[in-house]
Amino acid sequence: MKDKILNILKANRSEWTSGADICRRLAVSRTAIWKNIKNLKQAGYNIETQHRLGYRLVEIPDFLYPAEITAGLATKCLGQQVIHYHQENSTNEAAKKLARQGAEQGTVVVAEQQSSGKGRMGRHWHSAAGADVLFSIILYPEISLAEIPQISMLAVVAIAKAVEKVCAVQAGIKWPNDLLVNGQKLCGVLVEMAAEADRVRYVVLGIGINVNSLPLQWPEEIRSKTTSLRAECGQEVSRVKLIQAVLEALELLYDQWHQQGFAPISKLWRTWCVSQHCPATVKTIQGNYTGWIEGVSDSGALLLRMDDGRVKTFLSGDVSLAVDG
Ligand code: BTN
Numbered sequence: 001m002k003d004k005i006l007n008i009l010k011a012n013r014s015e016w017t018s019g020a021d022i023c024r025r026l027a028v029s030r031t032a033i034w035k036n037i038k039n040l041k042q043a044g045y046n047i048e049t050q051h052r053l054g055y056r057l058v059e060i061p062d063f064l065y066p067a068e069i070t071a072g073l074a075t076k077c078l079g080q081q082v083i084h085y086h087q088e089n090s091t092n093e094a095a096k097k098l099a100r101q102g103a104e105q106g107t108v109v110v111a112e113q114q115s116s117g118k119g120r121m122g123r124h125w126h127s128a129a130g131a132d133v134l135f136s137i138i139l140y141p142e143i144s145l146a147e148i149p150q151i152s153m154l155a156v157v158a159i160a161k162a163v164e165k166v167c168a169v170q171a172g173i174k175w176p177n178d179l180l181v182n183g184q185k186l187c188g189v190l191v192e193m194a195a196e197a198d199r200v201r202y203v204v205l206g207i208g209i210n211v212n213s214l215p216l217q218w219p220e221e222i223r224s225k226t227t228s229l230r231a232e233c234g235q236e237v238s239r240v241k242l243i244q245a246v247l248e249a250l251e252l253l254y255d256q257w258h259q260q261g262f263a264p265i266s267k268l269w270r271t272w273c274v275s276q277h278c279p280a281t282v283k284t285i286q287g288n289y290t291g292w293i294e295g296v297s298d299s300g301a302l303l304l305r306m307d308d309g310r311v312k313t314f315l316s317g318d319v320s321l322a323v324d325g
Contacts, residue, residue, distance in 0.1 A: 001026065002036045003067045009047065009057035010071070018054035062130065064110045068240045069247075077106035078137060078254070079247040085111040087129075090118050092192055092206040095136035099194070099202035103138050106251075110135040110243070117208065120190055121283075121318055126222065128213035133239050136206040137250070144198050146299070147262070149315060152177040152191045153300050154253045154265045155205055159187055160272045162245035163209075169232045172274030175293075175302050175319050179209075180274060183321070184227035186210055207246065212236050266298050279322040280304070282314055293319070 004026055009017055022033050037055060041047055044061030060068065066082035073079055081104050088094050088111040095109040111134050117125035127134055141151065156177040163169050163179070163186070171179045171186055179187035190206040210218075210228035218226050229237045257265050270276070273296070281290045282304055291306040302314040 001028065001032065002039055005033065005036050006040060006045070006057075006067055007071070009055060010060075013057055016050065016053040016056050021054070062239070063112060064133075064135075064239055064243065069108070069110070069243055073244050074248050075106070075251045078251045079106060079108045079243070080104075081107040083107065083109045085109070087111065087113045087115065089116040090114050090206075091134055091136040092118055092190060092204050095138050095204040095206070096192060096194070096202075099138045099140075099204060105138065105140050107138045108135055108243075108247070109138075118190055118206070119188055119208075125188060125190075125208050126219055127208060127210070128217040131212040131217065132228070133207070133209040133211050133242060135243060136204050137247075139203045139205060139254075141200060141203060141258075143200055145195055145200065146315075148191060148193060148200070148203065149176060149300050150257065150262045150265065151203055151205060152189045153269050154257055154262075155189050155191075155207065155250060156187070157265065157268050157272060158249035158253050159189070159207065159209065159246055161249045162242060163187075163229065165249075166242050166245050167229050167233045167237045169229055171272075173269060173272045174275040174321065175273065175296060176300065176316070181227050181232050184225055185222075186227050186229070186232075209242065209246075211239050211242060262300065263298055266296065266300060269300075270296065275319055275321055281320045281322075282317045283320065284314065284317040289314075 005022060008022055019030055019033055023030055037047055044063060046059035048056045048058055064084055066084055069079055069082050091109045091111050113129035114127060114134055117127055119125040153176060156173050156179055159179055160171050163171050171181050174180050177189040178185055187209040193203045194201040212230045213228050215223050276293055276295050278293055280293050281288055289304060289312060291304040294303040294305050296302055304312050306312055
């Protein structure tokens, strides 16, 4: 009911809506309306109340509330269910728990802040409270374990498209799934999953995008290698619009992947990729390998020509481009 009242106030934004009108439209009592308006105010919505005039929505808070994300979201599945936390350890951990309990495909877990945000290769993912975008999506793809890396690659293409659409920032992909602007990291993707034998039970696709945070909010050790959308375009970016654009682009690519396989996605991925045909070091748990990046295979593996002329194939790892310094 809270969301229905909010939608009525939004549709009549900045105008007064009488309590009697809301009661009539929702067929509920005045007391019920009053209680829900109180809850909305507590959640940060600035709603004025005037005797005889009713209620007026003055300002929507900058939180990633489910009602804001789902309003006008043009997807069939992704983000139709959103779970919001002001503070959570890690949205990936919360999403994995929900997946184990059978949450619906496409459920999104979003947080304003993470206390133990997880990055790739055991690293910590830093974010500024209420400024960045941190969310995880629950998926149940019918794929084999070998196809898992393709999900993070299609996700990063969707994010690059969304970033371009929402704030005209042109980012580039560094294999496998980092998004960079001028060599500085804008976004990271962490895919986690559970499987039995070779059957994937669930996938959690975690996405962290630096949106409105600024250099002083980033730890010194990552400052020179990090950027945000606000730093790039000089103004605040709507986090809600960005999440919606990511979900919409992701759903289209996810459906295309199911219908046509990975080849068209990998073609698209290559057009956004900035880590091709250049010298690089690939760090893996087995060791570091230096050479020349030839490109990626049709299944998404990195192909590195090493100094002895052999081409080594990588399914995972961390790439440092020689130009990164
Ligand atoms: C990377 O190291 O590049 C991947 C970073 C992924 C961070 C996101 S933020 C939302 C989700 N929850 C987590 O704990 N991590 C991912």
